[in-house]
Amino acid sequence: MTYDVPLLPGESPDIEQTTATAGEGWPLWEVFVRARRGISHVHIGSLHAPDPESALQNARDVYTRRGEGVSLWVVPSSEIHAFEPEDLVDYVEANEKVYRHATTYDIPDEVGHM
Amino acid sequence: MTPEEHFEAIVAAEDKIEPTDWMPEAYRGTLIRQIAQHAHSEVIGMQPEGNWISRAPTLHRKAILMAKVQDEAGHGLYLYSAAETLGVGRDELQELLHQGKHKYSSIFNYPTLSWADIGAIGWLVDGAAITNQVMLTRCSYGPYSRGMVRICKEESFHQRQGYEILIRLCQGSPEQKAMAQDALDRWWWPSLMMFGPHDTDSTHTEQSMQWKIKRVSNDDLRQQFVDMTVPQADYLGLTMPDPALKWNEERGHYDFGEIDWDEFWTVVKGNGPMNRDRIEHKVRAWDQGEWVREAAATHAAKTSAAAATRLTGAAAAGVGK
Amino acid sequence: MIEPNLPSMPPVLPSANGDRLVFLLACADDNLVLAQRLGEWISNAPELEEDIALGNIALDHLGVARALYTHAGEVEGLGRTEDDLAMRRSEREFMNALLVEQPNGDFAHTMVRSLFFDAYQVELWSDLSDSDDTTLAGIAARALKEARYHLRHSSAWVIRLGDGTEESHRRAQVAVDALWRYTAELFEGGADGYRDRWQKTIEGVLDEGRLTIPEDTYQRSGGRRGFHSEHLGHLLAEMQWMQRSYPGLEW
Numbered sequence: 001m002t003y004d005v006p007l008l009p010g011e012s013p014d015i016e017q018t019t020a021t022a023g024e025g026w027p028l029w030e031v032f033v034r035a036r037r038g039i040s041h042v043h044i045g046s047l048h049a050p051d052p053e054s055a056l057q058n059a060r061d062v063y064t065r066r067g068e069g070v071s072l073w074v075v076p077s078s079e080i081h082a083f084e085p086e087d088l089v090d091y092v093e094a095n096e097k098v099y100r101h102a103t104t105y106d107i108p109d110e111v112g113h114m
Numbered sequence: 115m116t117p118e119e120h121f122e123a124i125v126a127a128e129d130k131i132e133p134t135d136w137m138p139e140a141y142r143g144t145l146i147r148q149i150a151q152h153a154h155s156e157v158i159g160m161q162p163e164g165n166w167i168s169r170a171p172t173l174h175r176k177a178i179l180m181a182k183v184q185d186e187a188g189h190g191l192y193l194y195s196a197a198e199t200l201g202v203g204r205d206e207l208q209e210l211l212h213q214g215k216h217k218y219s220s221i222f223n224y225p226t227l228s229w230a231d232i233g234a235i236g237w238l239v240d241g242a243a244i245t246n247q248v249m250l251t252r253c254s255y256g257p258y259s260r261g262m263v264r265i266c267k268e269e270s271f272h273q274r275q276g277y278e279i280l281i282r283l284c285q286g287s288p289e290q291k292a293m294a295q296d297a298l299d300r301w302w303w304p305s306l307m308m309f310g311p312h313d314t315d316s317t318h319t320e321q322s323m324q325w326k327i328k329r330v331s332n333d334d335l336r337q338q339f340v341d342m343t344v345p346q347a348d349y350l351g352l353t354m355p356d357p358a359l360k361w362n363e364e365r366g367h368y369d370f371g372e373i374d375w376d377e378f379w380t381v382v383k384g385n386g387p388m389n390r391d392r393i394e395h396k397v398r399a400w401d402q403g404e405w406v407r408e409a410a411a412t413h414a415a416k417t418s419a420a421a422a423t424r425l426t427g428a429a430a431a432g433v434g435k
Numbered sequence: 436m437i438e439p440n441l442p443s444m445p446p447v448l449p450s451a452n453g454d455r456l457v458f459l460l461a462c463a464d465d466n467l468v469l470a471q472r473l474g475e476w477i478s479n480a481p482e483l484e485e486d487i488a489l490g491n492i493a494l495d496h497l498g499v500a501r502a503l504y505t506h507a508g509e510v511e512g513l514g515r516t517e518d519d520l521a522m523r524r525s526e527r528e529f530m531n532a533l534l535v536e537q538p539n540g541d542f543a544h545t546m547v548r549s550l551f552f553d554a555y556q557v558e559l560w561s562d563l564s565d566s567d568d569t570t571l572a573g574i575a576a577r578a579l580k581e582a583r584y585h586l587r588h589s590s591a592w593v594i595r596l597g598d599g600t601e602e603s604h605r606r607a608q609v610a611v612d613a614l615w616r617y618t619a620e621l622f623e624g625g626a627d628g629y630r631d632r633w634q635k636t637i638e639g640v641l642d643e644g645r646l647t648i649p650e651d652t653y654q655r656s657g658g659r660r661g662f663h664s665e666h667l668g669h670l671l672a673e674m675q676w677m678q679r680s681y682p683g684l685e686w
Binding site: 126157160161164167169170171172173174175176177181183184187188190191229273279280282283286287289290395399400402403404405406407408409410412413414416426 | 467471474475477478479480481483484485486487491492493494497498500501504517518521522541542543575594596597598599600602606608673674676677678683684685686
C-alpha cells in the first residue's frame, strides 16, 4: 500500500496554504505512559482534547487499549519547555569537567568492582 | 559541519531525524504529505469497514470488526501526532483532505458490497499495509518510525481476522464460497493498485529513497505482496482473477498481468466509485460536529476562567500568605 | 424449533424475585441494543478521539451483552447460543428498555441517553455484584467498572454541552425533554433505592449543566414486556439480516 499517492500534473508536493488557522480547534496534549511498575513514564504520542478530563479519557482509549500502562499523564503541549539539541551539546562542551565521569578514575583491580 | 551535512550524516548512519533537527524543506514537505495521507487513509478506511458493523453476522464478528475499526482510528491518531511534530496542525491537514488536495489510499474508494468484502479487506488490504509498514518502521524520521512500530504490533490481528472470515466462507455453503470468490474478484486488482505506479512512472520515488522515507520500490513491494498472497488464495480454494498469474521458476517469483492503469488514474483523480461519497461523509461528520467542538472549547474556557478568578480572588484576599 | 417466548409477565427489573432468565435477557438486550446504536457513531463522531471513545463504549456494552446471553443460555438449558438469542428472537421477544432503542439523534441526544442509562447501570451492577449467582456477580463486577467509566464520559459531555454555547445548551435541553419519558421504565418493579440514588446523580449532572428536568410527568413503558417503539423493528432488521437471510451457517 502506498501513501504517497502520485501527484497529478499541476500538483506540487510543497506544503499547502490552507484557510484553517492553527489554534482554532481543541488544543494539543502530550501523553506519557508508565507501562509497568519500576520504569519511568515514556512519551508515547499526542492528541487533541478540549480539557484535562477529556484528554485523560481519550489518552486512555487511544494509548492503553491493550492494557498497557499503570500510570497516564497528559500535559498541554504548550506547557512543555525544551532545550534544543545544540543547547545541550554546548552545555556539555563548555563544561569540560571530565572528572564527572567514572571512566576517568583508575581503581586497582585488587579493590574489586566499583 | 553545515546543517545539510549534519542532516545527511544522521540519515546515512541509519540514525533518526527528530522534530527539532534541521531538515531540508522538501524533506519536511514530503513527510508531512506522506504521513498525513497515511493518517487520512486510516480515517477514511473506517467507512468501508464501518459499513458492516451493524450487519455483522454474529456478535463475535461484530466485536472483532468494531475493535479493528477502533484500532484504525487510533492509528490515524498516532499518525496525525507524528505529522504535527513537523509543525503543521491537524485541522490544517484535515482541510487539505476535505478540499481534495491531500489524498488517501486509493483502495478505500471501492464499496463493501457483501460480508465477504470485510474478509477480503482484512486479508488483502491489511496484508498490503503490512508489507509496506514494516519498511516504514525503518523510516528516517523518528516520530513516524516510532508510530509505525506501534501500528505494526497491532496490525497482525487485522490481517488474520480477515483471512479467518474467508476460511469460514470457503469451507461453508456454496453461496458463502461464491460470496468469497466474488469479493476476491472485486478486490484483487485494486489491492495491486495500492502499491502505486511503476517506479519508472513515479515522480518522487528516488528522492524519497535517498532520504530513507521510502525503503523499497513500488514494484518490489507489489511483487512481495503477490508472492505472499497467491499461496494464501490457493489454500482458500479461490481463483485469482488474473489469467496471466503464474509461478516463474527462473525468477523465483509469480508473474502477473498488467494493471489497468486507466482505472488506476481515474481513481487517483477522484473519479472512482466511492471517492465523492467518502469525502462527503467525512465532511458531513465534521460539519455536523462543529457545534459540539465549539461547545467543548467554550466550556473549557469558562471553567479555566472561573478557576483563574478564584485564584486571583484568593490572592487578593491575602489567603495563604 | 424454539417457540417464541412472548413475555406477558410483569416487569422484572431490578429484582432477583422475577424470572431469572427473563431478567438476564432483558439486561443483555439493553446492552446489545445500545451497543448497536453507539456503533452507528463510528466514522460519524465530532472528532476522531470521540470515534474511538464511543467505539470503546459500544464494545464494552457488546461484551456485557454477550456474557449475559451466554449465561442466559446456560440458565435456560436448551442449548441456545448468544447468536440464537440475539439474532433469532423477534421484536416482540426483545425486552430492552425503550430508552436504548431510541435513535441517536444528534450528539447531545446520544449523550443524554447514555447519561440516563449509565447512571442506572451503575446502580444495577453495584447491586448485582453481591448476587448469589456467581456468574452474574462476576459479570456485574466487570460491568460496574465499565459503567462508572461510561458515566464519567456521558456526564462530562452533558455538562460541557449544557454549559457550553447557547446552541449546545438548547440541543441538550431538547434531548432531556425528549428522553425523560423513558426513564421511569428503568425502575419498574424495582427497589426504590435505585431510583433515589439515580435521581440524585442525574440532578447533580443536569444542575452543573444548567439543564432542567421536564415538568411533564408523561412516561412510556412496555419494553420489558415486548411492547416497543417503532424503532426496534428497524434496528433488529438490520442487525439480524445476515442470520435471517442465510440461516444455519457458520461465519
